Amino acid sequence: MLPFSFEYERPKSFQEAVTRFQQADQSGKEPMYISGATEFLTLGRINQVYTEAAIDVKGIPEGKVIQFDQGYLVLGANLTLTELEEANVFPLLTSTSKQIADHTARGKITLGGNICGQIFYREAVLPLLLADSQMVMVGPEGVKVKPINEIFYERLLLQKGEFLIQVATDTRYLHAPFISIKRRQQWDTGYPLITIAALKIDRKVRVAISGLCPFPFRSNEMEDALNNLEGSPQEKIQNALASIPSPILDDVEGSSEYRLFVLQNLLLDVYEALKFGERE
Amino acid sequence: MKLHTIQLKINDEQQTVTVRSGDTLLYTIRKQLGLTGAKPGCLNGDCGACTIHVDGWPMKSCLMMAVEGEGKQITTIEGLKDTPIQQAFVQHFAFQCGYCTPGFIMNGHSLLQKKPDADDSTIKEWLESNICRCTSYSEIEKAIKFALEKNKSS
Ligand SMILES: Cc1cc2nc3c(=O)[nH]c(=O)nc-3n(C[C@H](O)[C@H](O)[C@H](O)COP(=O)(O)OP(=O)(O)OC[C@H]3O[C@@H](n4cnc5c(N)ncnc54)[C@H](O)[C@@H]3O)c2cc1C
Ligand code: FES
Ligand code: FES
Numbered sequence: 001m002l003p004f005s006f007e008y009e010r011p012k013s014f015q016e017a018v019t020r021f022q023q024a025d026q027s028g029k030e031p032m033y034i035s036g037a038t039e040f041l042t043l044g045r046i047n048q049v050y051t052e053a054a055i056d057v058k059g060i061p062e063g064k065v066i067q068f069d070q071g072y073l074v075l076g077a078n079l080t081l082t083e084l085e086e087a088n089v090f091p092l093l094t095s096t097s098k099q100i101a102d103h104t105a106r107g108k109i110t111l112g113g114n115i116c117g118q119i120f121y122r123e124a125v126l127p128l129l130l131a132d133s134q135m136v137m138v139g140p141e142g143v144k145v146k147p148i149n150e151i152f153y154e155r156l157l158l159q160k161g162e163f164l165i166q167v168a169t170d171t172r173y174l175h176a177p178f179i180s181i182k183r184r185q186q187w188d189t190g191y192p193l194i195t196i197a198a199l200k201i202d203r204k205v206r207v208a209i210s211g212l213c214p215f216p217f218r219s220n221e222m223e224d225a226l227n228n229l230e231g232s233p234q235e236k237i238q239n240a241l242a243s244i245p246s247p248i249l250d251d252v253e254g255s256s257e258y259r260l261f262v263l264q265n266l267l268l269d270v271y272e273a274l275k276f277g278e279r280e
Numbered sequence: 281m282k283l284h285t286i287q288l289k290i291n292d293e294q295q296t297v298t299v300r301s302g303d304t305l306l307y308t309i310r311k312q313l314g315l316t317g318a319k320p321g322c323l324n325g326d327c328g329a330c331t332i333h334v335d336g337w338p339m340k341s342c343l344m345m346a347v348e349g350e351g352k353q354i355t356t357i358e359g360l361k362d363t364p365i366q367q368a369f370v371q372h373f374a375f376q377c378g379y380c381t382p383g384f385i386m387n388g389h390s391l392l393q394k395k396p397d398a399d400d401s402t403i404k405e406w407l408e409s410n411i412c413r414c415t416s417y418s419e420i421e422k423a424i425k426f427a428l429e430k431n432k433s434s
Contacts, residue, residue, distance in 0.1 A: 007301065036343075038343045041343055104331060104338045105325050107334075107339060108340070190326075
C-alpha cells in the first residue's frame with residue numbers, strides 16, 4: 001500500500017509514454033517511469049519515493065524483445081530477470097542476475113528497473129559494463145543509443161523524460177570466458193556484500209564491482225593494474241586496489257576494511273578462473 | 281484519491297473491483313475480495329508469505345499493485361483444491377503455525393508445473409524465496425520432493 005495518491009498509466013507505445021510524461025511534468029505531477037514496480041512499492045511505502053503520476057512502461061513491446069540483429073543481442077529493458085534467465089542468451093548476465101534478490105522477486109524485477117534503481121547494488125549493470133553494451137533510450141528527443149561506458153557514471157545518466165528501452169550487446173562478448181561471484185554477509189538470497197563480475201576478451205580481463213562503493217563500477221585503472229604482465233598476482237591485486245574509486249561503503253553489512261579484504265579474495269578467485277596478466 | 285475500476289481474473293472468476301492506484305494486490309485480494317489465504321508478512325518482498333500465482337508463476341503479491349493485475353490469470357491458495365503439493369504438506373507435517381504455508385504451497389505448486397524435472401539446486405533456488413519461522417525447512421523440502429516424485433511417476 002502506497003501512502004500517497006497518484007495517477008497510474010500504462011502506455012502502449014514509447015511515444016505515448018514520453019508524451020504522458022511531458023504532460024504530467026507540465027502539470028507539476030513529478031512523473032516517474034516504472035517497470036517492475038517493486039522498488040516503487042518498497043521505497044514508496046516508506047516515503048522514499050513520491051510521484052503523482054506513475055507511467056508504467058512494461059507493456060511497451062520494444063521493451064520485451066530478445067533478438068539477434070546485425071551482430072548484436074538486443075534485450076528489452078522490461079524483461080524480468082526470470083525471463084532473462086529462462087532465455088539464457090547471455091550467460092554472464094544470466095549468472096549475475098540469477099543471484100539478485102530471490103527467484104520469486106526476479107519474476108517481477110526488470111532489467112531496466114535494476115539498472116535504473118535507486119539502491120546501490122544494481123548488479124545487472126556489471127555484465128553490461130564489461131561487454132561495452134549499447135544503451136537504447138527514448139525521450140522527448142527521440143531514440144538515443146550510447147555506449148554504456150559513456151553514459152553510465154555511478155548511474156545511468158538519463159535526461160528528464162527519458163527511459164531505457166533496450167540494451168544491445170555485441171555477440172562476440174556473449175560467450176567470452178567469465179566468472180561472476182556474489183558474497184553476502186549471510187544467507188543465500190538478497191543484497192550483496194560485494195559482487196564481482198569478470199570477463200576475458202582479447203587476452204585482457206575486465207572486472208566490474210557492486211557493493212564496494214555506493215554505485216556499481218568498472219575501472220580502467222584497476223584493469224590495467226591486473227593485466228600488467230609484470231609481478232605476481234598478489235602484487236597486481238594490491239596495485240589494482242590502489243585505484244578503487246571512493247567512497248568505500250562502511251555500514252552494518254560490512255566495514256570498509258572488511259569489504260576490501262573480501263574484494264582481495266574475490267580478485268584472487270578471478271585470477272584462478274581467468275588468469276589475468278599472464279603471457280599466453 | 282485516484283481510483284480505478286478494474287477487472288481481475290482470480291481463481292477463474294472475473295471480479296470487478298475499485299482500487300486506489302497504490303493498493304497492492306495483496307491488500308485488494310484480502311480486504312476487498314475476502315481471499316485471506318495470502319498472508320501479509322514483511323510487505324517488502326522478503327518473506328514470501330503473500331505468494332500467489334500470476335500467469336502460473338509465483339508472485340509476491342505485496343510487490344504488485346492491483347492495477348497491474350488486469351489481464352492476468354491470478355490464482356490464490358483458495359484456488360488450489362487438494363493438489364498433490366497440498367497433500368504432500370499434510371502427509372509430511374510440513375507446517376507448524378501455518379502462517380507461511382500458503383506461500384510455500386503456491387511456490388511449490390508453481391515449481392511442479394513449471395519445472396517438473398527440478399533438480400536439488402532448482403528446488404533450493406525456488407524455496408529460498410519463502411521464510412518459515414517454525415519448521416526446520418527439511419519437512420517442507422521433503423514434501424516438495426515427494427510431490428515432484430509423485431508427479432513424475434503419475
Ligand atoms: C526482495 C528484493 C530483493 C532485492 N535484492 C537485490 C539484489 O540482491 N541485488 C540488486 O541489485 N537489487 C536487489 N533488489 C533491488 C531491485 O533490483 C531494484 O529495486 C530494482 O529497481 C527493481 O526493479 P523494478 O523493475 O521493480 O523497478 P521499478 O520499481 O519499476 O523502478 C525502480 C526505479 O527505476 C526506474 N526505472 C524503472 N524502469 C526504468 C526504465 N526502463 N528506464 C528508466 N528508469 C527506469 C524507476 O523510475 C525507479 O526510479 C531487490 C529488491 C527486492 C524487492
Ligand atoms: S509480505 Fe510479501 S514477501 Fe513478505
Ligand atoms: S509454519 Fe509457522 S512460519 Fe512456517
